Amino acid sequence: MFASSPFPELLHHVTHWLGGYALVLVMMVAGAALERCWPAELLQSRAGMRFNVAYAALYTAFAEAMRPLMAMASVAIVNGLGGGRVVLASRGWGALASIVIVLLTFDLLEYAFHRLQHVWPVLWKLHSLHHSAAEFNVTVTLRHHWFEVLLKGCLLYPVVGVLFKVEPWIVGVTAVIFMFGNYFAHMNLRIDLGRFTTWVNNPQYHRLHHSNRVEHFDHNFTQLLPLWDHLFGTLWVPSKHEWPATGLDDGAQPHSLLGALSWPLRSQARRVLTNTRATHRLATRQTNNHGSHDEHV
Numbered sequence: 473m474f475a476s477s478p479f480p481e482l483l484h485h486v487t488h489w490l491g492g493y494a495l496v497l498v499m500m501v502a503g504a505a506l507e508r509c510w511p512a513e514l515l516q517s518r519a520g521m522r523f524n525v526a527y528a529a530l531y532t533a534f535a536e537a538m539r540p541l542m543a544m545a546s547v548a549i550v551n552g553l554g555g556g557r558v559v560l561a562s563r564g565w566g567a568l569a570s571i572v573i574v575l576l577t578f579d580l581l582e583y584a585f586h587r588l589q590h591v592w593p594v595l596w597k598l599h600s601l602h603h604s605a606a607e608f609n610v611t612v613t614l615r616h617h618w619f620e621v622l623l624k625g626c627l628l629y630p631v632v633g634v635l636f637k638v639e640p641w642i643v644g645v646t647a648v649i650f651m652f653g654n655y656f657a658h659m660n661l662r663i664d665l666g667r668f669t670t671w672v673n674n675p676q677y678h679r680l681h682h683s684n685r686v687e688h689f690d691h692n693f694t695q696l697l698p699l700w701d702h703l704f705g706t707l708w709v710p711s712k713h714e715w716p717a718t719g720l721d722d723g724a725q726p727h728s729l730l731g732a733l734s735w736p737l738r739s740q741a742r743r744v745l746t747n748t749r750a751t752h753r754l755a756t757r758q759t760n761n762h763g764s765h766d767e768h769v
């Protein structure tokens with residue numbers, strides 16, 4: 473009787489959801505505490521943060537609810553395409569090499585998908601919700617459209633399973649590294665990494681990606697390692713005092729949770745990506761006119 477009871481499974485799901493919420497809460501509270509000590513931008517709106525936190529709660533619930541569907545899609549893709557072409561070690565130094573390989577693969581996939589999000593209008597309609605935050609802080613970390621969770625979970629991440637046969641704990645370790653990196657990169661934190669600024673994604677480096685200034689558009693796409701921006705020509709090295717204002721160039725942003733959930737249905741943001749060549753021409757002109765980058769705090 474107890475074996476067929478739905479309650480253990482329900483309890484398992486509820487525990488997973490609560491765990492997900494607890495993690496988001498801990499990361500955002502810790503991030504907010506650091507931001508209070510060393511803010512890059514002063515006097516940010518509490519209402520804006522509350523909005524992002526409420527949206528993050530919805531986003532987290534959706535992501536947890538979609539987990540079984542994403543797992544099914546992964547299994548189907550991996551089985552269909554023949555998974556685990558390269559077997560990765562899971563012991564000793566080999567395990568460390570495996571973590572590096574999986575991490576680089578995920579990061580390259582994230583970079584490629586992020587580039588697509590900025591050039592393919594359908595994807596930009598979704599991704600522009602993330603860029604619509606006029607105030608850049610740790611609460612923006614999960615301000616992604618819910619449909620992106622499905623796209624990445626069902627189509628992007630299974631690629632790693634197709635390429636590699638790898639122990640789940642190795643994927644888990646890389647996921648934790650990405651999680652910390654993602655919260656860190658979105659912090660409103662005035663931290664100067666000096667010459668290491670372009671070694672790992674960080675609050676200033678990623679703030680440039682969220683900048684509402686045209687010359688910054690389509691730079692610093694990386695999720696974790698700026699290596700990819702170096703290699704593919706999308707690197708913008710922030711100067712010491714370069715902390716630009718953020719948001720969409722037309723200032724559009726959702727005014728309600730419903731507006732955020734249905735964000736892609738709004739009339740198209742003007743910055744649909746942008747004729748890149750025209751953008752670069754304009755950027756070059758502006759840079760020449762102004763001589764140097766402006767400072768925004």
Ligand SMILES: [Zn+2]
Nearest residue numbers: 586590599681
């Ligand atoms: Zn982006």
Ligand SMILES: [Zn+2]
Nearest residue numbers: 602658678682
């Ligand atoms: Zn971001």
